[in-house]
Amino acid sequence: MFASSEAFERAAQLRRELEAHNYAYYVLDAPTVPDAEYDRLFRELEALEAKYPELATPDSPTRRVGGAPMPELRPVRHKVPMLSIRTETDTSNGGIVAFDTRVRNALGLGETDPAVEYAGELKFDGLAISLRYEDGVLVSGATRGDGETGEDVTHNVRTIRQIPLRLKGDAPAVIEVRGEIYMRRDEFDKLNARQLAAGEKVFVNPRNAAAGAVRQLDPRIAAKRPLSFFAYGLGEVGDWKMPGTHAGLLDALAAFGFPVCELRVLAQGVEGLKAFHDRIAALRDSLPYDIDGVVYKVNRFDLQRELGFVTREPRWAVAHKYPAQEEITELLGIEVQVGRTGALTPVARLKPVFVGGVTVTNATLHNEEEIQRKGILIGDHVIVRRAGDVIPQVVAAIVERRTGMERAFVMPTSCPVCGSHVDKAEDEAVARCTGGLFCPAQRKQALLHFAGRRAMDIEGLGDKLVDQLVEAGIVKTPADLYKLGVLALANLQRMAEKSAANLLAAIEKSRHTTLARFIFALGIRNVGEATAKDLARHFGSLDRVMDASVEQLLEVPDVGPIVAESIAAFFAEAHNREVIEQLRAAGVTWEEGAPAARVAGGLSGKVFVLTGTLPTMSREDAKALIEARGGKVSGSVSKKTDYVVAGAEAGSKLAKAQELGVAILDEAGLLQLIEAE
Numbered sequence: 001m002f003a004s005s006e007a008f009e010r011a012a013q014l015r016r017e018l019e020a021h022n023y024a025y026y027v028l029d030a031p032t033v034p035d036a037e038y039d040r041l042f043r044e045l046e047a048l049e050a051k052y053p054e055l056a057t058p059d060s061p062t063r064r065v066g067g068a069p070m071p072e073l074r075p076v077r078h079k080v081p082m083l084s085i086r087t088e089t090d091t092s093n094g095g096i097v098a099f100d101t102r103v104r105n106a107l108g109l110g111e112t113d114p115a116v117e118y119a120g121e122l123k124f125d126g127l128a129i130s131l132r133y134e135d136g137v138l139v140s141g142a143t144r145g146d147g148e149t150g151e152d153v154t155h156n157v158r159t160i161r162q163i164p165l166r167l168k169g170d171a172p173a174v175i176e177v178r179g180e181i182y183m184r185r186d187e188f189d190k191l192n193a194r195q196l197a198a199g200e201k202v203f204v205n206p207r208n209a210a211a212g213a214v215r216q217l218d219p220r221i222a223a224k225r226p227l228s229f230f231a232y233g234l235g236e237v238g239d240w241k242m243p244g245t246h247a248g249l250l251d252a253l254a255a256f257g258f259p260v261c262e263l264r265v266l267a268q269g270v271e272g273l274k275a276f277h278d279r280i281a282a283l284r285d286s287l288p289y290d291i292d293g294v295v296y297k298v299n300r301f302d303l304q305r306e307l308g309f310v311t312r313e314p315r316w317a318v319a320h321k322y323p324a325q326e327e328i329t330e331l332l333g334i335e336v337q338v339g340r341t342g343a344l345t346p347v348a349r350l351k352p353v354f355v356g357g358v359t360v361t362n363a364t365l366h367n368e369e370e371i372q373r374k375g376i377l378i379g380d381h382v383i384v385r386r387a388g389d390v391i392p393q394v395v396a397a398i399v400e401r402r403t404g405m406e407r408a409f410v411m412p413t414s415c416p417v418c419g420s421h422v423d424k425a426e427d428e429a430v431a432r433c434t435g436g437l438f439c440p441a442q443r444k445q446a447l448l449h450f451a452g453r454r455a456m457d458i459e460g461l462g463d464k465l466v467d468q469l470v471e472a473g474i475v476k477t478p479a480d481l482y483k484l485g486v487l488a489l490a491n492l493q494r495m496a497e498k499s500a501a502n503l504l505a506a507i508e509k510s511r512h513t514t515l516a517r518f519i520f521a522l523g524i525r526n527v528g529e530a531t532a533k534d535l536a537r538h539f540g541s542l543d544r545v546m547d548a549s550v551e552q553l554l555e556v557p558d559v560g561p562i563v564a565e566s567i568a569a570f571f572a573e574a575h576n577r578e579v580i581e582q583l584r585a586a587g588v589t590w591e592e593g594a595p596a597a598r599v600a601g602g603l604s605g606k607v608f609v610l611t612g613t614l615p616t617m618s619r620e621d622a623k624a625l626i627e628a629r630g631g632k633v634s635g636s637v638s639k640k641t642d643y644v645v646a647g648a649e650a651g652s653k654l655a656k657a658q659e660l661g662v663a664i665l666d667e668a669g670l671l672q673l674i675e676a677e
Contacts, residue, residue: 003052011055014045033398034326034383035285036355072217073151076142079236082130082178083147083309085295085317086652096273099296099318102659106307106315115269116298119246120276121232122263123293123319126182127211129153130235131163136171138163143215147312156214156222157181162229164257171256176235179258183210184288187226206290228289231258245299263287266299281322293321310655326385327360328398329353334365334378334409338417340445341525342432346371346409348382348394355386363392367429368411375399377406417441438575443477444470446523450478454529455521456510460503468492478521479582481507511587515542518590522576526566530634533627534558535567541592542580546571557632603674604630606642609657612650614667622670629674637662645670 003011021038049056088095103116128144141157142150157163160181167175183191183206192203203209213225231253243249247266254260263280267273273296280294298304298316307315330351337345346365353360363384365371376382380397411431413422420435433439447466451458458481469475474488484507489500513521519542520532527535538556539545545567553564570576608626610619610633617625622645623633637644637656644657645665657664665673 011048037328076150076152081147082144083312085319086313087319093274095320100270118267119297119299120265120267121295122291123295124180125207125290125292126180129181131177133175136167138165153214155219159223160227162259168257172238172240174238177231178233179231181229182289230261246297295319326383327353327355331380331382336416338441344431360392363394369429379406449523450521458510459506477579479586482586513590515590524570526563540595606631608633609637609644611653612647614647
């Protein structure tokens with residue numbers, strides 16, 4: 001079969017596009033399309049050249065080299081826990097600097113001391129496994145599970161040809177080798193093609209296919225899956241003269257017959273790690289398997305022991321992820337959502353696209369200025385990225401693909417929900433509906449906020465019920481909740497008599513609350529739970545808060561000009577004061593008292609951060625205990641933090657405290673501090 005003129009033209013076009021993208025990426029360092037788009041073009045050209053060999057030219061780009069265990073499986077208790085390592089959230093080179101700084105500080109190294117030697121490896125996107133050998137023979141294989149207990153999958157790991165059933169050389173009597181089971185991309189594609197041809201389900205990604213095979217009860221299924229393995233560490237080990245470095249260990253594992261990834265380096269300090277990180281980033285899309293980052297480990301085992309662990313994470317290692325995957329899709333339209341505070345947020349409606357492991361149909365555009373800054377038009381082909389693998393974002397428009405039919409987005413001057421005027425302050429990027437509680441969109445969110453667990457705590461008042469109450473015109477303000485009766489609720493969908501009675505009981509229970517909860521429940525812009533508590537402490541009564549000037553509000557700890565203006569503006573609105581009076585008339589009460597002096601205690605002025613699980617009290621209990629004695633509980637650790645109270649499973653906050661030299665207490669230490677006040 002000979003290629004048609006259309007095939008020749010398409011192949012030539014693909015070669016030109018790929019070379020242009022290569023030049024932009026490798027020479028200009030200014031990529032014009034996401035990696036996934038490049039891969040699609042590359043694969044299309046490969047397919048054409050494979051089908052029509054006469055299309056292949058010497059200069060073709062294709063010639064370049066560029067949890068919890070399953071109950072069905074027997075649980076296995078790891079002799080040495082399979083701990084996870086910390087993930088560096090900064091995907092830039094700043095993450096490398098932060099890790100090296102932590103290591104050097106912990107080792108007491110100064111600026112004139114030599115660079116720390118690290119082992120750099122790939123972070124495979126597969127399934128972690130522990131292989132146990134006794135007298136050189138494979139006796140068991142277990143998944144990570146929850147780190148302490150995994151699943152026995154020996155019957156499946158035996159089918160993986162890269163895993164040796166007997167070790168080479170003089171192996172120790174007992175050795176547990178840790179590594180990753182994965183599936184190559186080309187093998188994954190072949191597997192999905194077979195699945196599709198057989199009319200069976202296709203797999204989402206290679207990791208899911210590999211994990212599903214390993215955790216099957218039937219080893220014949222695993223045997224049919226093209227699984228691979230890389231070794232990278234140890235668990236329990238018997239009498240054996242171990243190498244003194246991680247790099248030496250990997251060489252020893254290779255000598256025993258294990259496949260060890262060749263893309264590993266010994267790096268000296270920050271500059272060495274940067275070079276490794278950048279090198280792997282350039283290779284990432286050409287690798288035959290999926291990775292989602294790289295891993296850095298202090299190479300010397302004696303230094304690893306000196307550095308030790310932070311709870312369940314080693315101080316001597318870190319995983320450094322690359323930015324999220326990107327895809328191209330079409331921007332079908334832009335809709336405007338109205339939030340609880342009246343903020344108008346443009347949302348991109350996208351032609352469905354699979355990116356970062358999920359199908360994305362919409363993405364945030366933040367505000368009108370952001371749309372203009374990125375030059376995005378409705379109808380554009382756009383690059384979509386899942387920022388942090390969670391929130392889809394529109395990164396940029398592909399200007400070259402415009403047809404002239406695209407149109408600009410204009411923020412509406414009237415609220416799309418209630419028709420009220422839309423206002424935009426000069427110092428803000430966000431436009432807001434001025435309808436307040438009159439706006440159904442704000443009304444629903446305001447009611448949900450008012451009933452929230454940390455506000456008035458009205459159990460049973462959820463999204464669907466609030467939708468019905470508002471849309472039926474039964475509830476227009478929070479005060480209307482206290483006028484509800486069984487008859488009104490009985491007419492709502494899915495509202496049985498018992499459910500109605502339970503809801504009314506919860507509403508009745510909420511009639512008496514604290515001043516701080518009530519202030520928070522009002523939904524004042526920029527006033528969170530902590531600020532509401534500060535206001536309650538400082539003023540002692542709601543009337544004093546309502547009548548306070550901006551200057552008086554600025555006297556409250558941690559209340560700045562923006563927050564003070566928001567509070568003053570809220571109480572300056574007549575309809576807000578009217579709602580409060582309606583709530584009072586409905587019998588809603590709250591505790592009031594004298595201004596700030598009454599709450600001064602032995603912890604006054606001290607800032608605490610809670611992390612992990614405490615032995616006998618919840619975080620809420622500990623927080624209440626601290627605040628009752630004048631202390632303040634913050635959500636993040638900084639130089640202003642006085643104490644970090646750490647329990648089991650404490651994470652990055654504990655590490656940050658140790659890095660900053662903040663005092664660390666356990667539950668007993670906290671109680672002792674309180675008793676000593």
